Amino acid sequence: MKSPFVRGLLDGVPIALGYLSVSFGFGILAVRSGLTALTSVIISAVNLTSAGQAAGIAIIAAGGSYIEMALTQLVINLRYGLMSISLSQKLDDTFNTPRRLLVAYGITDEIFAVASAQKGLLTSRYMYGLISISMAGWCAGTLLGASAGQLLPASLTDAMGIVLYAMFIAIVIPPAKKSRGVLAVAVSAAICSMIFKYLLPQVTGGFAIIFSAVIAAVTGALVFPVADEESTEVVSQ
Amino acid sequence: MSLVIYIAVMAGVTYLIRMIPFAAFRRQIKSRFFRSFLYYVPYAVLTAMTIPAIFYSTGSMATAAFGTAVAVVLAYFDMPLIAVALAASAAAFAAGLAIPFFS
Structure with missing residues (x-):
């Protein structure tokens, strides 16, 4: 019987692999908007969200106001509030307030999808496993993408700029068909x-x-x- | 405008959106309008972010349009997110290699 943490890690492997390539695209965009590799990774580590980060670096690059930044993040990431409401009703008794504060950081579209597909209640250790491997993939991909600008030919990094947007298309079109x-x-x-x-x-x-x-x-x-x-x-x- | 404050605002707002309902919410929202609004927000946001920005994402409208077309077709056939994302990028890359031969 695997520990809940290890189960979380294993369930998170596909998420981490997906994040690796998407955040690679983010890293490229970030460096192209004038940020350093370190700053890009910090943004990925403290935000853990694709659409919000992409919009955020655009605002930074354009010199937008802080209010604009706050409102943009609010609207773009509003969906997480809904996921939080949904997941909050699926937590087991060990989820005290400090644990809720910790796990709240890691509610993303994909983590939400995997967590809500679990049978029964969610334990905090399972969520730690799921979130930590996903976050590792997200940050590693950002670092690789941000560094790749110097290593890869421009033709390749230019083409990678489309990765995030293509993923958004893949999220919207299937439900739009139905x-x-x-x-x-x-x-x-x-x-x-x-x-x-x-x-x-x-x-x-x-x-x-x-x-x-x-x-x-x-x-x-x-x-x-x-x-x-x-x-x-x-x-x- | 300070980079540190930008990042703090970004991360702070994003965290609070996740945390407040997660720590506090116990009941479901009743208003049908509000639930419908929240249901549609992700699709509205992602589309507004993608169009027309996607056409400027590769440094060339032609390669971006080709990548976009590939993404739309693959997404229409329910391919996994990651397959769509990488195929669009590969298509934009291939278009970038091919275009010089035609112009």
Whole structure:
């Protein structure tokens, strides 16, 4: 019988491998926006989130305000709040407040997906295993990507710049095929985002994402409200 | 603007979003509108971040468009995230090698 920590580590191996290549792309983007490899790894270690970090370095590069940074992270990472609500109802009795404070750090889309697929209640040690190996993969990939700028030819690192965005496409398209609501939300968000980029360039990147996302999600919620069962499965992508 | 403060704001906000509900929440949200809104937020955010930024991600609109097309097709056929991500990158790389021969 393996200890819960080891089970968590093993369940986290596929997450870590996936993170390795995605954060490689983040490392490349970060260095290209003028950050050092060390700063890139620190950002990965303290944030552990792909979309939020990608938006964050764009704001840093553009010299955006702190308010813009805070609001952008709030909107982009709002989904974690929903995952936290869901996971908080699946914790065993050993989860006292300090452990909750610790494990909360590691709630990502993929960790949420694996943790919520577990049978029965979650132990803190299982979550430590799952989170620590995933985080190791995320930071190692960032370091490799950030250092690769000097080691790999530009043609290769240029091509790696698309990795994160391609992953976002892979998250959105499958549910958009099945749900008219998701499709409508994605199309609205894309249209809004293009309008901001090409017609209202005075709205900076972070706010453009916030406005686009809120307009699209509110439209979706009004026109295609989801059934209760659907919204609890929400974010298992 | 200080880099340290940027990172602190980024990490602080991200952590609080995860932590507050995790430490405090015991009940499900009742409002159907709010649940629907939260359900759609990830897709809205990811799409707004991707379009049109993806076309500027490789330093060449042509290679990025080719990579995007490959990503869309593979995602449509439910390929795993990581396969889509790496194939799009490989496609953009291949397009970058091929384009000089045609221009």
